[in-house]
Amino acid sequence: MKHFTWRAIAAVLMFSGLSGAAAEDFKAYDGLKRLLPPGIAAGTANRFSTLTPPAAPVAADTAVAYTEARARQLAAMANSPLQQIGFRDGGMDGQDLYFYWGAPKIVRKLKPADVGVMRHWTSNGQVNGTPVVDLIVKSGLLKAGPRMYIIPESHRADYYYDLHGVFYTTPDFPAGELWMNLRPDSDFVDFTVNPGMGTLYLAPGNYLFPCPQNIPAWIADAYKKWKQTGVLPAGSDTVTFAQIDREGGLHDPLDIPITVVQYQKNGKITVLRPDLLKKPY
Numbered sequence: 001m002k003h004f005t006w007r008a009i010a011a012v013l014m015f016s017g018l019s020g021a022a023a024e025d026f027k028a029y030d031g032l033k034r035l036l037p038p039g040i041a042a043g044t045a046n047r048f049s050t051l052t053p054p055a056a057p058v059a060a061d062t063a064v065a066y067t068e069a070r071a072r073q074l075a076a077m078a079n080s081p082l083q084q085i086g087f088r089d090g091g092m093d094g095q096d097l098y099f100y101w102g103a104p105k106i107v108r109k110l111k112p113a114d115v116g117v118m119r120h121w122t123s124n125g126q127v128n129g130t131p132v133v134d135l136i137v138k139s140g141l142l143k144a145g146p147r148m149y150i151i152p153e154s155h156r157a158d159y160y161y162d163l164h165g166v167f168y169t170t171p172d173f174p175a176g177e178l179w180m181n182l183r184p185d186s187d188f189v190d191f192t193v194n195p196g197m198g199t200l201y202l203a204p205g206n207y208l209f210p211c212p213q214n215i216p217a218w219i220a221d222a223y224k225k226w227k228q229t230g231v232l233p234a235g236s237d238t239v240t241f242a243q244i245d246r247e248g249g250l251h252d253p254l255d256i257p258i259t260v261v262q263y264q265k266n267g268k269i270t271v272l273r274p275d276l277l278k279k280p281y
Contacts, residue, residue: 071198075109113281144211165211173205185267191258212251
């Protein structure tokens with residue numbers, strides 16, 4: 001019977017963008033340098049040209065305009081069957097990996113007022129020695145990381161390539177259920193956003209502000225060469241290229257502006273906007 005120690009991958013589920021997760025995700029604050037997408041079964045690459053992309057891509061003009069339009073598109077995908085684009089067999093003792101286009105049926109679009117105060121756990125992450133919580137509080141921005149939404153189970157994990165951006169939770173959701181090895185003194189930021197932003201409910205305690213893919217420069221360069229020459233560069237990830245095409249090509253990064261309500265650093269909570277704690281919207 002298959003088994004898998006899945007706490008680490010479950011953390012990726014909750015905090016793939018800038019809502020925690022693995023250490024490499026914090027590099028979005030210092031220029032993402034590397035992306036390591038999961039492997040895809042051989043032979044699936046040839047199928048991408050036959051797959052139909054969704055509605056016309058959304059222009060990343062502003063965070064409000066982009067998230068509202070993209071959240072609407074993604075929520076609509078939840079009404080259609082998922083499209084499996086790959087599979088990796090984990091063997092007898094591993095975890096099978098399934099890769100999809102589309103969104104689970106549970107996904108739905110929300111307004112920020114439906115969520116209330118939002119929380120981003122940084123897991124005490126640092127960038128070049130600076131705590132991520134300090135970078136967020138100072139900049140008033142959350143940055144999307146490289147990972148997509150993942151639903152892990154003991155014997156399998158489902159990867160949803162269309163669901164990526166800034167992931168977050170809520171202050172009332174039990175931190176212990178996030179599988180991030182959080183401690184009572186772990187750093188976090190509680191915040192609100194522009195009420196016109198579009199956001200998605202993914203699962204209990206799991207929310208998303210959809211953003212354009214966070215594509216490293218070396219992958220973007222390889223993609224451009226492929227589009228110019230038609231020759232796939234050696235070692236290139238075909239699935240990543242297909243996803244870029246699916247979303248209308250390369251886009252500039254999109255940060256999510258926030259209003260910091262309160263934050264915790266080294267176990268100490270600092271309240272900046274007590275008025276928003278009482279009435280966030």
